[in-house]
Amino acid sequence: MGSIIALYRKTPLIIKLVLGLGIGGMLGLLAPERFMWVKNLGYIFIKALEYTAPILVFILLINAITNSHIGEKNGSTYGLKRVILMFVVSAVAASVLSILVCSLYKVSVPLHDNPVVRDITDKSLFTTFIKEIVYNPIEALIHGKYLAILLWAAFIGIFVRQTEATTKQVVNDLAAIATKITRVILELAPFGVMGLMFHDMTSATSSSGTSLLMYKDLIILFLVISAIMFFIVNPLIVMVLTRRNAFRLMPALEKSIIYSFFTCSSAANIPVNQQIAEEKNVTRQLSTVAIPLGATIHKPGSIITINMLALVALFSYNPAADITVMQYIELGIVSVISSACIAGVANGSLMLIPIACRIFDIPDHMILSIIEINVLLTFIRDSFATTLNSSSDLLFTLAVDERHKTNTDALVDNIINAKHIKRREENENAIKKALNASQNTAAEEESDK
Template sequence: MFAALARLSLVTRIIIAIVLGIAVAIFFPEFASNLSIFGEVFIKALKSVAPILVFVLVLASIANFSVGGGHSAKIKPIMAMYGIGMFLSALTAVFASILFPTTLLLNVPADAALQPPGSLTEIFKNLILSFVANPVTAISEANFIGILTWSVALGLAFRHASDSSKLFLNDAAAAVNFVIRTVISLAPLGIFGLVAVTFAQVGLSTLASYGQLLAVLIGTMLFVALVINPIMVAFVTRKNPFPLVLKCLRESGITAFFTRSSAANIPVNLDLAKRLGVPESTASVAIPLGAAINMAGASVTITVLTLATVHTLGIQVDFLTMVIVSIVATISACGASGVAGGSLLLIPVACGLFNISSDIAMQVVAIGMVISVLQDSTETALNSSTDVLFTVAVDQAPTK
């Protein structure tokens, strides 16, 4: 039986875990509490690996990025589209969160210190103090803003290091990816325990809550794919964007939906870019770079789940603060892992703006894993199809 389960995809196993967890909660509610250990261990494992994951992957990505003079003329506008697209995606998620506020089911300690930021000045003060935190302390305390700062700074410094040092960083990133894949492979067991306990405690009302959360997430990503991206492509190419947009969604988005990995979809995107006339010198840099840092779907996930957490905890924020959340989500999304569920581990970065504890933030990550069957697949489809879409758009842009 275990061998048969191991042969199933992660998505299938998560679906089975959710169904079994609901069944246990309905038919054996008195037994469900005994299963909490599975969910607790899974959340603990996520909390342990997330800081190292962000630090190593961002450091290695920046240290090994090099653009030759032959393609820099097109790489720069592609990178600009990546950044603008992620920010607009996060901003779209802000409006969606305002229009459809979502409440999560969180286990908030009675003595939790949840002080909303008093002013914009206080937010910037917290940001600055987080930026200059000791790197060891930042990792040990899961201060993701400090972790991002140090990983970027060291990544820039390592760009001048020897090739052997950069190779070591790549090997370290691969090793961390292996660890996170191992942790995420345990997701079905952890989700089984989480679902069983949650549904036994609150009943089937959880379905409605997750249903709204999924609707906001997927609806926002579809809006980005079918409205925001076409507008950007039309601005760059000066022609009807939908033939290109739909082709990228069909030939890149569908495969990414099922592989749930932007990295795994790189060969598909390179082949599509080649067939659409993009020079290999441009595609070979832009497509892998996009798989590492172009995460429009991740910025949507981070923003929506963070603001849902803020709404659940009753923290009042103004629109300007939400724009800042969009900026943080955009920056954080660049550090999302290339494996399934990577963006969820960046949620604590944005939650840190509101002094939300790591324990609560990782509960939100666990909720994200429960809905990741659809959320992460849709997110990856948006991320990966946008890589090749923006690359082709810049290549097809009329010359001045």
């Protein structure tokens, strides 16, 4: 038994994940009824990540603020401001890109005349945002309310900084324990991925594929926009704001992409990104704040979804619609702000899609139809949207950390080189003075003679 466990640990993670995907897919296709219990492995894995992620974020963020220099004289935020700037630029770019592409390639879909009635009454985004922040800390940990978790952890971390060294050591020990628990869960990830793949295969075979084929143009449009964001826009953001080559950092995103694609949850992928950041020696004061913050407010995939579905609904309802510039601007602003305000709210898109559609005066029965299409495409859309969201969080964090360390190393090298240059100049000056003194002495001796 010990030898099997040792072999399992020595096997590279990517190989274990591929085996898990392959076995889960084969069982789902060949013998789904006999191995239905395999689906529970995926459920247990996702729930384990979802339940440990809030506690991990809470403890690590308190620990990061406790040991940081934020607020001190000449303190450093370790690139956090730059990461937040990249989140904002990425969100705006996703909004502009999705609106531009959807306007150029006007995709329309068949809408039902009598859709299932759903509640699409207006709700205040500001009220929703406040409710997500003002939350009982215990309930926030239980229900995974990350905006409230970030707020409470920040307050507690600020006050823990003013306590004795023993209290700070307790926080450090709790952070180490939470990290080890997460590592144990991630070691069992291949079994969880196997269960998720089994569930996907059985769901795909049990549902009719004709429904998805009806919306193939919509699926292709979403995938094209997401691919442009991942392979073109994000690398440009990294290049402009950090002077780093994003494609050199992308191999580090491999594990994050696999997990986020199958879990369909940025929150559940926080421990994965944290572990990757630790393996890459990312400054903990940056990763423990930037990664959970990105999982909470950075949602380019959701922004693309909101803009795309609103414009598809418009072109399906009125193909010859004359859209004003102000309507485009309003849609872009609404999608960017609302995606951050409603982060963590279950089925939040059901609230955002009607808000975006009403910018173009789309009737309620058409909005209901586009919501049904959104529900039908949930797995495909959520998988790729979460992959874009979570991998972007990690990519920006890695790039900023590398920039910070490179600049710091360059600064140290410059200081060392400056000292060497100064010492060399001093030596050269001393030699020149000695030569001049000897020459003067020789000249004086000759004059005396």
